[in-house]
Structures are given as C-alpha cells and as structure tokens.
Amino acid sequence: MLEVKQLAKNYGKLIAVTGVSFRADRGETIGLLGPNGAGKTTTVSIIAGLLSPDSGEVLIEGKQVKSDTDPVKLKVGLVPQDMALYDKLSARDNLTFFAALYSLAGAKAKQAIDDVLNLVGLSDRAGDKVETFSGGMKRRLNLAAALLHDPQILLLDEPTVGVDPQSRNAIFENLEALKERGKTLIYTTHYMEEAERLCDRIVIIDHGKMIANDTLQGLHKLLPVTNVIAIDLVHADGFKPEQMLALPEVKSAELIEGTLRVGVHDLSRGAPGVLRWLAENGHSYHHVSSEQPDLETVFLTLTGRNLRDS
Amino acid sequence: MIPFLALVRKDLKLFFNDRKAVIVGLLVPIVLASFFGYMFGGQSGKAETSRVPVLVIDQDGSGISRGLITQLASDKYLDVKPSTLDAAREAVRKGKATVAIVIPKDFGENKPQLGVLYDPSHNVELGMVRGILSGAVMQTVSKEMFTGIGGREMVNESLGQIENNPRISAQDRKALRHLLGGVNELNEQREREGESGQGAISGGLTMPYDTREQAITSGKDIEYNGYAHAFAGMGIQFILFMGLDVGIALLTLRQSGLWQRLRAAPLSRTMLLGSRTVSASLIAGFILLVLFGFARVVFGVHILGSFAGFVGVCAAFSLMTAAFGLMVAALGETVEATRGYSIMATLIMVMLGGAWVPTFVFPAWLRKLTVVVPTRWAMDGLDGMIWRGLGFSSALAPIGVLLLFTLLFGVVAVMRFRWSTE
Numbered sequence: 001m002l003e004v005k006q007l008a009k010n011y012g013k014l015i016a017v018t019g020v021s022f023r024a025d026r027g028e029t030i031g032l033l034g035p036n037g038a039g040k041t042t043t044v045s046i047i048a049g050l051l052s053p054d055s056g057e058v059l060i061e062g063k064q065v066k067s068d069t070d071p072v073k074l075k076v077g078l079v080p081q082d083m084a085l086y087d088k089l090s091a092r093d094n095l096t097f098f099a100a101l102y103s104l105a106g107a108k109a110k111q112a113i114d115d116v117l118n119l120v121g122l123s124d125r126a127g128d129k130v131e132t133f134s135g136g137m138k139r140r141l142n143l144a145a146a147l148l149h150d151p152q153i154l155l156l157d158e159p160t161v162g163v164d165p166q167s168r169n170a171i172f173e174n175l176e177a178l179k180e181r182g183k184t185l186i187y188t189t190h191y192m193e194e195a196e197r198l199c200d201r202i203v204i205i206d207h208g209k210m211i212a213n214d215t216l217q218g219l220h221k222l223l224p225v226t227n228v229i230a231i232d233l234v235h236a237d238g239f240k241p242e243q244m245l246a247l248p249e250v251k252s253a254e255l256i257e258g259t260l261r262v263g264v265h266d267l268s269r270g271a272p273g274v275l276r277w278l279a280e281n282g283h284s285y286h287h288v289s290s291e292q293p294d295l296e297t298v299f300l301t302l303t304g305r306n307l308r309d310s
Numbered sequence: 311m312i313p314f315l316a317l318v319r320k321d322l323k324l325f326f327n328d329r330k331a332v333i334v335g336l337l338v339p340i341v342l343a344s345f346f347g348y349m350f351g352g353q354s355g356k357a358e359t360s361r362v363p364v365l366v367i368d369q370d371g372s373g374i375s376r377g378l379i380t381q382l383a384s385d386k387y388l389d390v391k392p393s394t395l396d397a398a399r400e401a402v403r404k405g406k407a408t409v410a411i412v413i414p415k416d417f418g419e420n421k422p423q424l425g426v427l428y429d430p431s432h433n434v435e436l437g438m439v440r441g442i443l444s445g446a447v448m449q450t451v452s453k454e455m456f457t458g459i460g461g462r463e464m465v466n467e468s469l470g471q472i473e474n475n476p477r478i479s480a481q482d483r484k485a486l487r488h489l490l491g492g493v494n495e496l497n498e499q500r501e502r503e504g505e506s507g508q509g510a511i512s513g514g515l516t517m518p519y520d521t522r523e524q525a526i527t528s529g530k531d532i533e534y535n536g537y538a539h540a541f542a543g544m545g546i547q548f549i550l551f552m553g554l555d556v557g558i559a560l561l562t563l564r565q566s567g568l569w570q571r572l573r574a575a576p577l578s579r580t581m582l583l584g585s586r587t588v589s590a591s592l593i594a595g596f597i598l599l600v601l602f603g604f605a606r607v608v609f610g611v612h613i614l615g616s617f618a619g620f621v622g623v624c625a626a627f628s629l630m631t632a633a634f635g636l637m638v639a640a641l642g643e644t645v646e647a648t649r650g651y652s653i654m655a656t657l658i659m660v661m662l663g664g665a666w667v668p669t670f671v672f673p674a675w676l677r678k679l680t681v682v683v684p685t686r687w688a689m690d691g692l693d694g695m696i697w698r699g700l701g702f703s704s705a706l707a708p709i710g711v712l713l714l715f716t717l718l719f720g721v722v723a724v725m726r727f728r729w730s731t732e
Contacts, residue, residue: 045570048570048573048574049573049574050570050573050574050730051730052730068573068576068577068578068579069576069577069578070576071576073574073575073576074576076574077574078570078571078574080567080568080570080571081567082566082567082568082570083567084566084567084568084570084571085568086320086324086568088324088327088328089320089323089324089327093323096316097316097319097320098571098575100312100313100315100316101313101316101317101571101572101575101577102313102575102576103312103313104312105312142567145571146571
C-alpha cells in the first residue's frame with residue numbers, strides 16, 4: 001500500500017508540488033492527470049526516492065524511504081518517462097544489468113528476465129541490440145526493466161509517449177495483466193483516454209496543486225451536467241435552444257449544425273421530459289442518443305479559468 | 311557486490327562494444343606518438359634534422375672568400391649554395407633559404423663586415439649559422455695569415471712600417487721585429503712543409519678543444535629511444551581525454567531516464583561514483599597497455615626502470631584521470647559548456663605536463679609552476695621508469711602526488727555532485 005501525504009516541493013520560488021495526497025491499495029491503479037509541467041513527474045520522483053520533499057511524506061507499506069540503500073526501495077519499480085535503456089546493449093544484457101542492480105544474479109535473474117520478456121512479448125528479440133528496436137518495443141522493454149525485481153508498486157511516468165496505437169494497446173494489456181496480479185500502479189499521463197481506460201481513481205494536478213482525487217464517476221458528479229442528450233432535428237431552422245432551459249431538468253442547451261445538445265443531470269428523468277416538450281411544441285426528430293462527458297471535459301471544467309476564478 | 315560489479319562490467323561492455331571508437335581511440339595516439347617519436351630522435355635517439363639552406367654572395371671573389379665558402383660548404387649542418395644579392399634576398403623573403411651570407415669586396419682587409427640576411431622565423435638556425443660562420447672565418451683568415459700570399463705581404467709590409475716609424479721605441483721595435491720575423495720564418499717553413507704535404511697548421515686555426523658527447527641513459531650501450539617519451543606523452547593526453555569523456559557521459563546520463571532508474575535502485579552514491587572510477591581506471595589501464603605494447607613491439611621501447619614503479623605510475627594516473635572525469639561531471643552545468651571548459655583544462659594540463667614537448671624547454675618560472683600539474687608528475691614518473699631506468703623509489707613521489715590529486719578531485723566530485731534530477 002502506498003500513502004502520499006501532503007507532499008510539497010519548491011524549486012526556488014517555483015511551486016512544483018503542493019498539498020498532494022492520495023492513497024493506493026493493492027491491485028489499484030491511480031492516475032496522475034495533468035498537463036505538462038503540472039507536477040506529476042515531481043510527485044513520482046519523490047515517491048521513487050529520487051527527490052526529497054520539502055514537506056509531507058511518502059509511506060510504502062507504512063515505511064518511509066530513509067536512505068539511498070533503504071530496502072523499502074525494493075518494493076517500488078520505476079518506469080521513467082525518458083527511455084532508460086542502453087541502445088548499444090542487447091535487450092537481455094540490459095535486463096541482466098538492471099536485475100543486478102537489485103542483486104539478482106544467476107538462475108534467479110535469468111528466470112526474472114525470461115518472465116518479463118515474456119510478459120512484454122519480446123522474448124524472440126532478447127538477443128538483439130536495443131538500437132534496432134522500434135519506439136514501441138523500446139517502451140515495452142522500458143516497462144520490463146522496472147518489473148525484474150517484482151515490485152509491489154509500479155510508478156509509470158507517461159509510459160506511452162511517442163508510441164504507435166498498436167504498441168500502446170500492448171502496453172495497456174501488460175498493465176492490465178499486472179493489475180490482475182495485484183500490483184499497485186501509479187500512472188501519470190496527459191492522455192485522458194488512458195486514464196479513463198486504466199485508472200480506478202484519478203488525481204488531477206494543475207500548477208502543482210491537487211485539484212481533484214476521485215473515481216471517474218465521482219469526477220463526473222463535479223460537472224454541471226453529467227449527461228448530454230443529442231437530438232437530430234428534422235427542421236432546425238428558427239429553433240431557439242434557450243427556450244428549453246425552462247424545463248427543470250435541463251441545465252444546458254445548444255444547437256450545433258442541426259443537432260440539439262441538451263445537458264441534464266439525471267438521464268432517466270431528463271430525457272422523457274425533453275422529448276415530450278419537443279413533441280408538444282411540434283418539433284420532430286430523426287435520431288436521439290445520449291453521451292456522457294469524457295474526462296477531458298472534466299479536466300477542462302476543473303482547470304478552466306472560470307472554475308479557478310470562482 | 312553484485313551491483314558494483316554489474317556497473318563496472320556494463321561500462322566496460324559499452325566501451326568495448328563500440329569497436330570503431332575503441333580502434334580510433336587507440337589508433338590516433340599511436341599515430342601521433344609514432345610521429346612525435348620519430349621527430350624527437352626515433353629509436354636511436356638521434357633526430358634526423360634537415361640541413362639549413364644557406365646562400366652565399368661572394369662579392370670579393372678572392373682566395374680568402376672562396377676558402378670561407380669551401381669551409382662553410384664542408385659543414386654537415388649547412389646546405390650552402392652561391393647566389394646573387396637580389397636573388398638571395400628574395401629567397402629568404404619567400405622562406406626558401408634560411409640565411410644568406412654576403413662576403414663584401416676587400417674581405418680580409420681591416421675589419422670586414424659580413425652581411426647576414428635571415429628569416430626571422432628561424433632564429434634558432436640563425437644562431438647555429440652564426441656559430442659555424444665564426445669558426446669558418448677564424449679558420450680561413452688564420453690560414454691566410456700563416457700560409458697565404460696576402461698574409462706574407464701583410465707581414466712584410468708591417469715590418470717595413472716598424473722600421474720607418476719613429477714613434478715606436480727601440481725596445482718595442484725589437485720585440486715587434488722579432489714577432490713578425492718569427493711569423494715570416496714560420497711561413498717559409500710551412501711553405502716548405504706544404505710542398506712536401508706536411509703542413510701542421512696549413513688548415514688554419516681551429517677550436518682549442520674537442521668535445522666527447524655521451525648520452526646518459528639507463529645503462530652503458532643503451533641508446534635513448536625517442537618513442538619512449540612520445541608514447542608516454544600521447545598516452546597521457548588521450549587518457550585524459552578519455553577521463554573527460556567519462557565526465558561528459560556522466561553529465562549526459564544525469565539528465566536521462568537511465569539516471570532515474572539507477573537512483574531508484576537501492577544503490578549508494580559511493581557505489582555509483584566508485585564503479586565509474588574503477589571502470590574508467592580499467593579502460594585507462596587498457597589504453598596504456600596497448601600503447602606501450604605497440605611501442606615495445608614496433609619501436610623497441612622497453613621498461614628500463616622498475617616495472618612495478620611503471621605499473622604504479624600508470625595505475626595512479628588512471629585513478630587520477632577517473633577522478634578528474636567525475637569532477638568535470640560534478641562541476642559541469644551543461645554538456646556543451648562543460649565540454650569547452652574541460653577540453654581547455656585538459657590541453658593546458660597536457661601542455662604543462664610536458665606531454666607535447668619536454669618541460670626543459672619551458673622558462674624557469676613555468677617549470678616551477680608545473681609542479682602543481684598532475685600530468686607533469688605522470689610524465690616524470692613514466693620517463694623515469696621507462697627510459698631513464700630509475701628504481702621503484704623514484705616512482706613513489708609521482709605515485710603519491712597523483713594519488714593526492716585523485717583524492718582532491720574525488721572529494722570535489724562527491725561534494726559538488728548534484729544527485730537530484732531536478
């Protein structure tokens with residue numbers, strides 16, 4: 001279990017991280033979501049023991065990392081954002097070296113290397129130099145190197161940057177497999193769809209501050225509307241969407257290229273009322289569908305100027 | 311111990327995996343050391359220097375001027391050719407001749423003035439030519455004085471002046487008459503001996519001494535090998551550059567994900583820097599081994615002093631180089647700026663250490679200053695062990711000083727190294 005309590009880190013006058021707190025249990029995936037420079041990497045670096053916080057603490061299985069050689073570090077695996085591999089060495093030589101950093105040698109190391117190569121699907125390229133790998137293969141090997149010592153907590157700092165969709169999927173499958181094995185994953189990203197797909201809870205960081213920490217469903221509740229009803233009108237000319245705001249369930253309404261988009265909090269109560277109103281007022285339609293706002297909407301809403309100003 | 315060995319092994323693997331870099335890294339110092347070794351005397355220790363091109367303008371055309379030209383032409387260090395004044399001036403200006411000597415008309419009468427035109431970029435050769443010229447003039451003029459017609463005429467003329475000059479006292483006249491009469495008598499005797507081919511001073515006056523030159527090397531009949539110093543110097547230079555590369559690589563590594571991965575592992579800082587020191591020292595040792603192996607096989611450079619001392623100096627210098635690399639990494643801000651500063655520092659160390667040219671050519675104050683340069687101690691240590699043939703005790707001071715520098719650089723590196731990846 002990982003506990004992060006009120007982390008703060010400044011670089012001179014620049015506040016890198018302030019008031020970041022969250023907790024990650026066994027088998028749980030926490031997403032650290034934020035734009036570039038938000039403080040995600042600083043948070044991960046503090047958890048990995050690369051940086052000391054100015055205040056706050058990180059507890060790994062209830063213990064703090066007290067020195068460079070603290071055995072608590074064995075419980076953590078780090079996948080850095082930058083590729084952390086030796087291009088001139090083969091994949092196996094790279095993994096042999098990284099295994100040795102955790103005092104793994106001989107048959108034990110060989111077994112660990114075979115396991116991680118198998119997990120990331122690179123067993124057949126083990127003897128090839130890393131410089132011959134594609135970007136996606138390097139990313140997978142980068143992940144494999146962090147798993148050699150079988151850490152309970154895996155810190156993944158934007159592990160899919162610059163990879164093709166196929167390799168990204170392969171990495172997601174690897175991570176899902178690890179999650180099934182009960183590993184705790186801390187996943188930083190600025191890709192909303194990654195956080196939506198992988199994370200049980202999402203911590204949103206902006207300008208070093210934690211502005212939300214909840215499940216995806218919980219974050220949706222922070223929005224003014226949690227559902228959008230999209231209605232393709234037969235005759236959109238002259239239709240005034242603002243008149244729908246008179247309905248009690250309707251929170252927003254707009255007409256874009258013949259499609260009426262109506263925002264409601266409760267779909268089961270809001271949709272019948274909206275459709276009834278259209279019928280009563282003589283507006284026919286071709287097609288009706290419902291949409292849930294994605295995490296991008298949540299993020300933009302939470303970090304937008306209006307929200308911060310309010 | 312497993313992580314430490316893995317760190318060292320990885321560095322060595324990365325070094326040897328880049329075969330082109332290894333070959334170039336060894337080939338360049340070998341080529342340069344071979345060139346410098348040849349220039350500084352080669353295996354026999356005697357440099358083959360080209361003869362100084364000298365033009366002579368004979369405006370006198372007398373026997374004495376021709377004798378002087380013959381005398382100059384017989385010198386093994388000069389390449390003497392006749393010329394005209396304008397042609398000689400043009401040749402010196404264009405650098406085709408180093409010196410031009412103008413023998414004026416009536417050379418040999420009163421105190422003649424020899425004209426010397428010289429290329430100002432060849433001051434050393436000018437000094438040499440001046441010395442040879444003095445000897446040649448003395449020899450030629452004295453020969454003319456004692457055996458030539460002009461010399462006899464001058465003596466007879468002087469005898470006549472002595473007899474007719476009332477201002478010379480009787481006592482002085484007697485003494486001068488005796489002196490010049492003796493010269494006349496000697497001339498007549500030499501002429502007779504010359505006819506029979508036995509003239510003792512018919513070649514004129516020469517230097518009143520001979521020199522016997524003896525190179526003091528490690529032992530009798532052992533010649534100085536110019537390649538010994540050259541290979542030591544180039545070895546030191548390129549190992550310092552290797553140390554520089556270690557520092558720059560560490561600086562680059564510190565900005566990479568690899569550094570984060572290393573720091574995330576349960577490894578001490580001593581282990582991270584210590585392993586670098588050991589691997590860099592081993593690589594330095596390997597370079598020295600190949601260089602001196604080549605020098606031994608191809609140029610016959612032998613370790614004529616203490617082998618243990620040689621190994622000790624090499625090991626201490628290798629450690630010092632590794633610590634120097636770490637210090638570069640610790641003090642460096644950006645890779646580009648650090649590369650510039652450290653290349654300059656390295657070249658100054660190499661130059662002041664005597665790796666390019668021996669320190670004896672430096673001014674005295676600069677020679678004193680070089681004691682604070684570690685490469686000077688390394689060069690002295692290697693020269694002492696390789697060709698001077700000194701014992702182990704002579705290696706102790708260089709080893710000690712190099713280890714002190716290692717400690718100093720190491721402490722600075724550890725204290726100033728920025729561990730955080732901020």
